[in-house]
Amino acid sequence: MAAKTSIAIIGAGVCGLACANLLRSEGYSPKIFEKSRGIGGRMATRRAKNGVAFDHGAQYVTARNPDFKALMAEAMQDGSAGYWYPSRIDPNTVMSQDWMVGLPGMSGLVKPLANGIDIRLHTEVTGVDRVSNSWCIRTQMNPNGDIFDRLVVTAPAPQARALLASEPSIGRVLDRVSIEPCLALMVAFDDPLNVKIDAQRWDSGDLAWVARNSSKPERDGSADCWVVHASPSWSEKYLELDRDEIAQKLLSLFKSTLGIDLPSMSHMSGHKWRYALTTSPLGKPFLESEDKSLFVGGDWCMGARVEYAFESGQAIASAVTDSFRN
Ligand SMILES: Cc1cc2nc3c(=O)[nH]c(=O)nc-3n(C[C@H](O)[C@H](O)[C@H](O)COP(=O)(O)OP(=O)(O)OC[C@H]3O[C@@H](n4cnc5c(N)ncnc54)[C@H](O)[C@@H]3O)c2cc1C
DSSP: OGGGOOEEEEOOSHHHHHHHHHHHHTTOOOEEEOSSSSSOTTSOOEEOTTSOEEOOSOOOBOOOSHHHHHHHHHHHHHTSEEEOOOOOSOTTSOOOSOOEEESSSGGGGGHHHHTTOEEETTOOEEEEEEETTEEEEEESSOTTOEEESEEEEOSOHHHHHHHTTTOHHHHHHHTTOEEEEEEEEEEEESSOOSOSOSEEEOSSSSEEEEEEGGGSTTOOOSSEEEEEEEOHHHHHHTTTSOHHHHHHHHHHHHHHHHTSOOOOEEEEEEEEEEEEEEEEOOSSSOEEOTTSOEEEOSGGGTOSSHHHHHHHHHHHHHHHHHHHHO
8 A cells, every 4th residue: 555655745844854754664655845955944054165054043952752852862873963062141041951953963863864765855846736636746847747645745834825825724724823034143253252151042132042053062163153043023124134134233233232342254144034933833733634635734833843843744644644544
């Protein structure tokens, strides 16, 4: 049965990979379409031309779910995950001792999930069409598309909504989810910044988070690399600026917040996460069409955490498997 079925998954973030991995363990051979050049989605690391690197999306993960804990243990065993112990300014800030990061970049955390999976990178799905109880998946390289028995969409809710315009009942539910943007600064200094912190979070104000990327394990130590995240309200306000303007503005905020002179820089760039952090999640692990040929999920189902995206992907895999049995 499993060998004869075809399953398309849109997105090689944590959700899509967790789904594909579990389906594979059940004997299915899902195919993932991913528009970017690597796996991991918002759990991403940007490498600049001069070699410096920044984890500009998800900063670290924690693990409570037993399956996610097992994945982290496997990644640790493989050497693609490690613990991060940043020093911080405020000892009362809740910072647990179990922050894990990917090695040498964040996607290392999900590497074990990708083993043996057919992943088409650089392949944006440009359209999906229902063909009775199956799905035609179109990409730029294949505008006529291929037919699949099941379709799993793991893009952020607004992007899933756009792809699934022909499914109004799913679209109405997706409209209820809200996701806030996050503007980011990546900056590398030639000399270490004269501050005692490696990471700091704020619940109010213009900045939400700063972290010394170079304090994470197995990062290049040739420069002092920092990632700065703006608060949701600041990000919303400046979302349409270009990336250079975003970087300049965030650098000023960073400087005034730390209250120090900044040394010379070898790299500075900005990034827009238009759909970054879910504030009103769906409240259940995934959505499915009435005929159980379409499944939609991601971190926006239960909340803005890597672990929730993993749980959504696993729940979808179980539902897809059930849909073939019933
Ligand atoms: C700035 C920031 C900081 C964060 N910090 C943390 C943190 O510290 N800890 C934590 O646990 N979580 C954090 N998160 C949240 C975490 O990154 C997400 O919860 C998680 O990565 C979401 O995984 P996902 O698979 O649901 O979605 P994504 O990672 O967004 O994956 C979806 C994938 O679908 C692909 N895609 C979309 N449309 C198409 C298409 N048409 N065709 C092909 N591919 C497509 C995308 O390229 C992407 O790779 C942070 C997020 C951001 C943005």
